[in-house]
Amino acid sequence: AQKITQTQPGMFVQEKEAVTLDCTYDTSDPSYGLFWYKQPSSGEMIFLIYQGSYDQQNATEGRYSLNFQKARKSANLVISASQLGDSAMYFCAMRDTFSGGSNYKLTFGKGTLLTVNP
Amino acid sequence: GAGVSQTPSNKVTEKGKYVELRCDPISGHTALYWYRQSLGQGPEFLIYFQGTGAADDSGLPNDRFFAVRPEGSVSTLKIQRTERGDSAVYLCASSLRPGSGRAASYNEQFFGPGTRLTVL
Numbered sequence: 591a592q593k594i595t596q597t598q599p600g601m602f603v604q605e606k607e608a609v610t611l612d613c614t615y616d617t618s619d620p621s622y623g624l625f626w627y628k629q630p631s632s633g634e635m636i637f638l639i640y641q642g643s644y645d646q647q648n649a650t651e652g653r654y655s656l657n658f659q660k661a662r663k664s665a666n667l668v669i670s671a672s673q674l675g676d677s678a679m680y681f682c683a684m685r686d687t688f689s690g691g692s693n694y695k696l697t698f699g700k701g702t703l704l705t706v707n708p
Numbered sequence: 709g710a711g712v713s714q715t716p717s718n719k720v721t722e723k724g725k726y727v728e729l730r731c732d733p734i735s736g737h738t739a740l741y742w743y744r745q746s747l748g749q750g751p752e753f754l755i756y757f758q759g760t761g762a763a764d765d766s767g768l769p770n771d772r773f774f775a776v777r778p779e780g781s782v783s784t785l786k787i788q789r790t791e792r793g794d795s796a797v798y799l800c801a802s803s804l805r806p807g808s809g810r811a812a813s814y815n816e817q818f819f820g821p822g823t824r825l826t827v828l
Contacts, residue, residue, distance in 0.1 A: 594750075625816075627819075632821065633797060633821055633822045633824075634819060634820070634821045634822070635751070635799065635801070635819035636819075637816050637817070637818070640816065681750050681751075683750070694739060694741070694756050694763075694764070694803075695741065695753040695756055695764065695767070696741075696743075696751070696753065696817065697753070698750030698751050698752070699750050700748070700749055700750050701749075701750050
């Protein structure tokens, strides 16, 4: 079974600085996808970034980048130039296998609450 | 275009009552998912539909929970004999297809705003 671990219940960062949110995962499947979602206080889950297990390069989307270290089974999210609007819960999630079977449901971590200070 | 919508946004009910939660996915999305998010936790998978059929209902906690998607679009999550432990936010998500391929656009699940269920 897959497992996602987010060890930081809360993180603080100063506006305009960078912050790294940690995520480690456990799976026996060689093919999987890793996701980060943002959940503001309004409750909606907002997709941020995706990394496939076979992708050679780390994923980037604007101010978001994913530090993917496959051997360590970690997929940390880096947010550069933090903004006040980045304050939210951040969830790391995984989906295993592209070849069939359970290749759809996401397994989520417990999340990290990020607070950006002015 | 319109995103995933869920109604009601809030539902308060009494223990033992029956409730229905509705999800309207993005038009053209064949895959639909229900998740439950308890306070302080990440979402947990409940059930997945591909078209009209439930392809995987392994996350439903017990037989009081049931979901349908009769025409392959709108889905209803039904909870019988509600218990206080059922209180949570119920999230619905949809995607173009279940997840084959590596392109992010095929893998991304779009979430609705959720229904907050409170069982008194």
